[in-house]
Amino acid sequence: MKVLVLGSGGREHALAWKLRQEAGVSEVLCAPGNPGTAACARNVAMDILSPADVTAFVQAEAVDFVVIGPEQPLAAGVSDALRDAGVAVFGPSQAAARLxxxxxxxxxxxxxxxxxTARARICTTAEDADAAVAAFGAPVVIKADGLAAGKGVTVATTAAEALAAVDAAMRQGAFGSAGSIVVVEECLTGPEVSFFVLCDGARGLFIGSAQDHKRAFDNDEGPNTGGMGALAxxxxxxxxxxxxxxxxxxxxxxxxMRVEGTPFAGILYCGLMxxxxxxxxxxxxxRFGDPEAQVVLPLLGVDLAPLLVAAASGRLPSDPLPRPxxxxxxxxxxxxxxxxPMTTGHAITGIDAAEHLEGVLVLHAGTRLRQGSRLRQGSRLRQGYGGQVGGQVRGESAKSGEPAQDAVVTSGGRVLTVVGAGGTLRDARDRAYAAVACISFEAMHFRTDIAARYV
Structure with a gap:
């Protein structure tokens, strides 16, 4: 089976890495991919938000199955266009993706x-939102209605902070049209967990759980981010x-969803309090979370491709999956x-050293090759963890395909996810941070307390 993965982040690298190891997958393509996916897939340049462009490419390349990684192509209707063209695709319809x-x-x-869920009020004007803040009191949560790259949610500890969030979204247009409507809701208390279920429109199959770390700094301080680390x-x-x-x-x-005429087939990620x-x-x-996919997918004890195909075709197995x-x-x-605000384009060193540590996997997100550098496409470089842990083995060496130490540079906010494997949480955490110590780039920032509270 020839599989196309849409996206360029750490989640998509994890998907391509997992799929490429499976016997039923003959080739993995990734659009647009990154330097990490180039080691396990063939990267292709494409506008993944264009349903016409994606469909035309899939037909020209005779792709058997498409896996949509990020949310933006779903919102743009890419999955609908592919289904209309008779292409098998994993990802909910545009209507179902409104969840x-x-x-x-x-x-x-x-x-x-x-x-x-939490009590909430949907507000279409800033004045309505201001009144909702007054009614709920602090702490209170302000959510921009649309997609805002993980930055549209404010957990406000004071009324002033909440009103400032409303003002930024609805009066200043900080999130564009995504903030023209806001949801003001009560602030729930308790630990958060991420809960992942494959769905085929009628049935759900639990595939794993994780703990995300959203705040930018240690001790859950600082602004919300797309995620600074996870454990599973x-x-x-x-x-x-x-x-x-x-x-x-x-x-x-x-x-x-089925009763309302928008059956849900895809991955349902339930963020729970x-x-x-x-x-x-x-x-x-x-869609699979990021960075949760990077820790959940390596724990999957069965092949992923048959499960995704079964979900897309309405034929998920009824038996539970084996425990990780x-x-x-x-x-x-x-x-x-x-x-x-940040600067990018900084050379990254130490990735190779980190990957050769036992039980370590380095997944790329905000990286690119320095102009003029090349990396051989589709090699089996870095197909598994360094050494051998939990059945994953280090992939074949492909020295001719490796970039020079300074060829990979930063290109975004979240640059790499460094994953440690272990029989215990302590072992996995120790391996992850030992690998982090190998890697360096200018102004590199990371939390030092990922999983610490559970060790």
Whole structure:
């Protein structure tokens, strides 16, 4: 099977890395990809937000299956165009993707179908939002309705902070049209967990859990980010919680989507708060998380491709998946200043040394090759972890395909995710941070406390 993965981040590198190792996959292509995906896939330049361009490429290349990584192509209708053209694709329809792409739609949907979530008010004017802030009091959460690159949510500890968030979104247009509507909701308390379910339109299959670390700095301080690290599986998710979330969240969502004429087939990422009253939904994502995918996918004890195909075709297996063996900890290395203003183009050194440590996997996100540098496409370079841990082995060496030490440079906010594998959380964390110590680039920033509270 020839598979195309759309996207260029750490999530897409994890997907390409996992798929390339599977016997049923003959070739992986990644659009547009990054220097990391070039080691396990053939990178192709393409406008992944253009349904026509993606469809034309897939037909010209005789691609058998398309996996959509990020949310933007889903919002643009790429999955719909591919299905209309008869192409098998993993990713929900544009209408079903509103569970993520519109916070207002998602909140109203949950209220209609009795999914446990925070009390909220959907506001179409700044004055309405100001009044909602006064009604809820602080702390309170302000969410821009549309996609805002992970920066549209403010957990305000004071009324002044909340009103400033409303002003930025609705009066100053900080998020463009994505902030023209905001959701003001009560601030839930309790630990957060990420809960991943493959869905085929009628049935859901739990595939893993994780703990994300959203704040930029240690001790959960600083601004929200797209995620500064993650661990999997979550030590807070047991059999009883899995059963409860499937019954009270996943099943009502799948039933509601089907009843409303927008059946959901894809990955349902449930961001949950474990409150004193039970698990409640903070938000839904409709794709693998980032950096959660980087720690969840390596733990999957079965081939991923057949599961994605089964979800896309409405034929998910009814038996639960085997329990993961071991743990994974992922640490995000970010550009200085992230998630605010930053500079990029800085040379990255030490990736190769990190990857040769036992139990380490380095996944690229915000990287590119320095102009004039080349990396051989589709080699089997870095196909597994260094050494051997949990069945993953170091891939073949491909020295002629390796870039020079300074050929890979930073190109975005979150640059790399360094993943450590271990039989225990402590082992996985130690391996991840030992690898982090090998890597360097100007103004590199990372949290030093990923998974620390659970060790």
């Amino acid at each position: 993520e792409t519109s916070k207002a739609y998602s909140k109203a949907f949950m209220e209609r179908h009795g999914v446990p 599986p979550s030590p807070l998710v047991d059999d009883a919680l899995i059963d409860r979330v499937m019954r009270t969240v996943v099943d009502p969502v799948l039933t509601g 474990l409150t004193a009253e039970g698990p409640k939904v903070i938000e839904f994502n409709v 063996s071991g743990t994974r900890v992922g640490v995000v290395l970010a550009s200085g200043g992230y998630p605010g």
